[in-house]
Amino acid sequence: MAIAATEGQRRLDALRALALVLGVLGTLVGLLGPVWAGAPDATSLVGVVSGAGACVLGVVILDRRPANRSAWGFLAGGLLLVATTAVYSVAAGQTRAGAMSPADASTVADLAVVGEVLGALAGASLPLFQLFYPDGRLPSPRWRPVLVLYLLGWVAGAIAVGVVAWPRRDPGLLADLGDVDLTVPGSLDPALQVIAATEGFAVLALAMGVAAMAVRLRRTRGNERAQVLLGLWGIGTTAFLIAATAVLFQLGLDAASTVASLIAPLPLLVSVAVAMRRHRLFDVQRLVGQTLTYATVTVLLVGLYAAVAVGLGSLADHIGLGSGVPVAAATLATAAAFRPLLGLVRTAVDRRFDRRTWLAVRTIDEFTARLRAGTAEPADLVEALRRAVDDPTACVVYLDSAHATGEVDSCPVTIGLDGAPADLGEPRPGRMRRTVEAGGAPVALIDLDSRLTDEPHLVQAALTAASLPLENAALHARAAVRLAEVAASRSRIVAADDSDRRRIERDLHDGPQQRLVALALRLRMAQRQPAAGDRAAADVLGDAVAELRATVDELRELTRGILPPVLTDEGLAVALRTAAARLPIPVTLDVSPQRLAPGLEATVWFVACEGMTNAVKHAGAQTVSVQVRSDAATVRLLVRDDGVGGAVIAPGGGLQGLTDRVAAVGGRLRIHSPSGSGTTLEAELPCAS
Template sequence: MLAWLRRPENRFGALMVALGFSYCISGLIVTTESWPFIAGLHLIALPYAILFHILLAFPSGRLATRANRALAAAAYLTATVGWWACMLVQDTTRLGLPANPLLVADEPDLFSTLAKVRLGIVAALIVLLGLVLARRWHRSTRSRRRALTPVYLTGGLVLALYGAWAVLGVAGVSADAQETLERARVIALATVPFAFLAGLLRSRVAGAAALTELVARLGDGRRRGALRDALADALGDPALELAYWLPERERWIDAAGAPFALPGPGSGRTCTPVEREGRPVAMLVHDPSPAADGELVGAVGAAAGLALENERLDAELRANLTELRASRARIVESADAARRGIERDLHDGAQQQLVALALALRTARSRVEQDPTAAAELLDAAEADLEAALRELRELARGIHPAVLSDRGLASALEALARRTPVPVEIAAAPAERLPEPIEAAAYFVVAEAITNVVRYAQATSARVEVARDGEHLVVRVADDGIGGADPGNGSGLRGLADRVAALDGRLDLQSAPGRGTTVRALIPCPARGVHPAPPAETGTGVARPEVEPSSRAPGSRAG
């Protein structure tokens, strides 16, 4: 009862109360009245079914697997329905007992057969229980075994005595032998609560000692893994794992800074969070047994909270260094790809036109004296080719860095981008003042890449762009009403933008729930110094239906 009141969420206390109550009710068997007698006789096996359930569920009070639930259900059915079936065909008055009000027909042979079948089922269930408990004990940690050993020994002894008592009763051995087993069974059953108490006390004392040792070891050296080892010893779980929370990236990492996936339901592991001042710091991934007594895990987490916070910072630093190396590699690859693209565009476009122009000029020079009219025509054609090459070079340069962005600033460049986009784009907000060139370029390419993805993948009917200052930061937000479900890791476009923004100490986030559109948000540091008014913007609306896709994007990037 005390365990139930102390922790009502744990079913163990309720099961212990049910065990004691059912055993008291089965005492009605000593009465001389028919109905109370048959009720006590009918419930005589129920306490052992409940004990069967308790042993399977200890220490959490819950049956964790389908096999355990099936075993418990079989035990309850055998103790109730099986005994009830036997009572339908036995006349208890022949044994000098009160009358059986449930008697349908007195069939001694059928009763013997049913009793033997029921006894066989009981014996099989006890054997299966022993195998389950032995396997569980063998796989348990040291701390878990401290709690399991006295409980399993006492509970197993009670069930074994019950099985022997039932066998002797069916075999018809002497009443003295049955009475001796009956007394031993009752005495053993009375010790069950003390066995549970001993198991819990052993676990609690060992936990206190482990906590004391943990506090002493927290001052040890900074060897990587020392904290994990100390916590593993304190909880008695050699397989303990630690994960650390990165609030900016909203993900878990390990001590080396690599991403960490928390185990899901059915994995056989329990996750216990550690917080400091209401903030998540770390996650202890451990064996489920210490979680049955949350005080130990909570005390361990509180004692190691500061050390976990320090190690979290170290892990965050390692994660940032790893990301920085990867970002540098991607920037180099992007720059190389951009150069190769420019070389290919120059070779296939302007270079061929210039080579043809050189040939045309050479031909015109050779004919200028002999055929001035033909030479003049060749010069006209060369002039047209030269103008076409210049246009192509301007288009190529505009793809690298839009001229309107350099000349008129971010607001005008976004208006021009919106007019070229085949999906209606609303420029809801844009800074009127000029910003530092790297910040303007980063903001522009974020919008350009996001709009390109809207056109290519989002199946959207409209998009909305907001660029505004928020204190010392520039917030860039592009939202669409498309199908959502974008994957930031699938494609180099968004990764390239994330690298560009990260180079300015900013952050790029993506929200793209399926069916709810996509929102790209960049937060770029933008101090007030260096800001000055922009030239007058071009006239026109920010919502348009142009006929070509946006061609301005980050060098070397493609839609993510």
């Protein structure tokens, strides 16, 4: 196994060395082109920029990936381009050296044919790179016949050029390759037709290569997708600049055409270098989308300007207006159309090209619209976000700065949508986290699959679109926290109130009440054993006993609103029986003997006693029934009477106090009291309270 690894490494080292030798030779030959040509004409300079640049880039890529066939295809194209410009440069240098002898003319003619053959190969060589880009393999096995047909056509075209041009070789053929002071004779028309055919084949081959890259683009993700996108951007931009070069040349702008021809290869060279070295590929989709957007907008605005200028110019000629009016109108129309046109084109480009980002934003926008319409809930946001970024494992927690403990600068706590604490824990391998802000304040923390680090534009666009619904959900979560805090505070107040009631009842029972009862007993004993003939003392003692009894009764009445000891000792059923026994009307009790939590028993006790007391004092009832039922989750209390009804909840009244007390423990009190049909109090309280 170690031997195999060593042999593989030797093979890679040999490929690196071969690439270095070929690249250095190609670069030197390309740099010598302008020297051999005798003048820095456009063709020789293109050899320096395109050919030598491709050779250097090929060596750089192959140093990292020596077995990558797309890199070898790129280097081969650079070498062919360098060879073409070198042959042209040598021949052009001889034509510029002065009058040519017959031998020189024959040499130039031979070199012109060789240059055309090499040019046919160089012109159609880019698919050697495109078909294998970026990983050195074809997009799929189905592309093997396409590769074979391309290679056959590529080689056959070059051979056809040589076969047709060699018998008709003439120094004038060199004028087809570059700017030399020669004329192409009519005898070369058949050769020129074959050369034109090879140029057409080169265009078709280039389109085939673009199709292969497009197919690969649909099947890839992450870094490889970014590489393909960047390669397509480079090819498209270079093709656009080449077309601009041809247009400038036809318009007679030779200097601008030369500059454009020198700049044209740079986007392809730079994009391939960045893509193959995988250096900062994160914003490739954005770069490509913006290039397409602004290129399309530029073309449309130029067309609009030309249409308005020409149309109004014709009208101005008929009505005698000056030429400045059409120009001003065209300028105004172009300026007015720029912003809306940019928006339309950007949307169209994103929809067709950066479709994943477009779909992500549309998914969030549709959810936001449904949220505003009331057909979606904040709880649905997580699922919408998962669909938007194509990550079913995405998690969301909300940040609550106001709920943080400690000093003002303490970190926000993380909570769920229901307000309960939610902790994502420590960052795990394979995960990434992003904080979403709204109005400059952090509102949510998103946990995502780390594969999305290759698509930062997608994540950023989705989270930016989701900032408003995330802020809305964070407000819901924070409101839930505040409500829970209020409920807990009310429960603590109720518990403290019950504790105070028990303390007061115990103090009254164990202190003054006991002493008054003892005093009453002693006075009774003194009344029964008065001094002989002391009737006045007996009467005084009798009055004192009566006053003490009244005082004791008042104390008992006072402590009736306080929790009785029997409630704590015996439970709700016994306490309600004791309370019902003191009423002057019959009371039907149906109370489960099961004990409840102290706070819950106290609440049920107060509601039941208030209901029975109201039935006697205010409703004129003849009978009252009390029913208490409980299960694992809920306690239900029902108090019915047959009184006059018409009971309403008045601010500050007893029923309002009952409603508040039930709500304080998380329950609900319903009152049904139609006039003349009695009153029903129904309370539902959670057992968890």
